[in-house]
Amino acid sequence: MNDATEDPILYQEPQLISTTQRRGLLQILTDSAHMANLIAGCGFIINIILAFFTYMLYNKTVEANAMSNKAINQSVDANTIAREANNESKRANGINKTLLKFTRESNISSDSLNRESMNLSKQSVSAQLKAMSQDKEQFLTLNRAFLSIDQIRVIDSLKIGKNIQISYRITNPGTYTAELIKSSNVVYISNERKTELENPFFTSNVSGFVTKEIWMTGMAKRLTPLTAFDIEVINNKENQIFFHFDGIYLDQLTGIKKKYSLTIRIDDPINQQYIILESKTNSI
Structure with a gap:
């Protein structure tokens, strides 16, 4: 025998394998082949996926x-x-x-x-x-309405014991009506004092509506009868007869209340000659 056959470690006798062992060995080899094929298939799929993502990344890079x-x-x-x-x-x-x-x-x-x-x-x-x-x-x-006095007449002769009387007419030359609310008048001679011409000599007189077609007549008289001395001074022109009129009326056009005043001096009672001393109209 040579050295190899004599060393128990280096040389071993061939041993027979049973059928069961052969089948187990074949199964192991078959499983190993299947595993290798599976791993190879998975690697192929992974390579395809990597290639797809690489392509997508390339496209994104191109688009970017x-x-x-x-x-x-x-x-x-x-x-x-x-x-x-x-x-x-x-x-x-x-x-x-x-x-x-x-x-x-x-x-x-x-x-x-x-x-x-x-x-x-x-x-x-x-x-x-x-x-x-x-x-x-x-x-x-x-x-507008406005009052006026005309047709002034001394209607009684100058005699002792008589009162001087004067008639007059109240007219309205305006187009609209004048409503005469109240009026007063006085007759006096020039030697009479003003205080004597107030209330005792003023008398209430006519009132009403006055138009162009409708006028009013009034009468004024000296309340004190004439004396011989009065007649003498009048005839000698030493004193004159005076007539004063006041009338308060409403102008129907403007609605304004007014006062009309007239003062005249009678120089010749027989011939009815007189002079207008004052004629005025004021709003009140």
């Missing part, structure tokens, strides 16, 4: 580059547009300044025209109001 280039181009275009917009804005500002200057000048001209127009309007309105006021005043002057 395209978008970046587009953004750069848009940025350039935006800068160009911004410059053009700035230039247009400057031109617009220039136009606006010109328009503003023109507008100011137009406003100044318009204000001047408006002031002139307003002044003309005021003058026109003032003229119209003045004309209306004049027309109104003229209408009132021509149509």
Whole structure:
């Protein structure tokens, strides 16, 4: 025997494998082959997935580059547009300044025209109001009611013991009616004091409505009978006979209450000659 067969470690006798062991060994080999195939299949699938994601990443990179280039181009275009917009804005500002200057000048001209127009309007309105006021005043002057006394007569001769009596007529030359509310009168001679001409000599008289067609008659008399001395001084023209009338009336046109006063001096009772000393109308 050689050295190899003599060493129990280096040399072992061939052993027979049973059927069961062979089947187990074949099963192990089969399972190993299946596992190897499965691992190979999984690796293939993983490679496909990696290739797909690599392709997708490539596409995204291309799109990102395209978008970046587009953004750069848009940025350039935006800068160009911004410059053009700035230039247009400057031109617009220039136009606006010109328009503003023109507008100011137009406003100044318009204000001047408006002031002139307003002044003309005021003058026109003032003229119209003045004309209306004049027309109104003229209408009132021509149509308002006002009292007047005429046909004054001494109706009794101058005799001792008689009272001087004077008749008169109250008229209204105006177009509208005068409502005579009250009236009073007095007859006196010039040597009588004023205090003697007050209440004892004033008598209430006629009242009513007076128009152009409707007048009133009144009677006044000296309450103190004449004496021989009174007749002497009257005939010698040393004293005269006086007649005074007061009438308060309402002007139906204006609604204003007025007072009419008349004072006359009778110089010649026989020939009915007299002088009007006072004739006035006042609003009250």
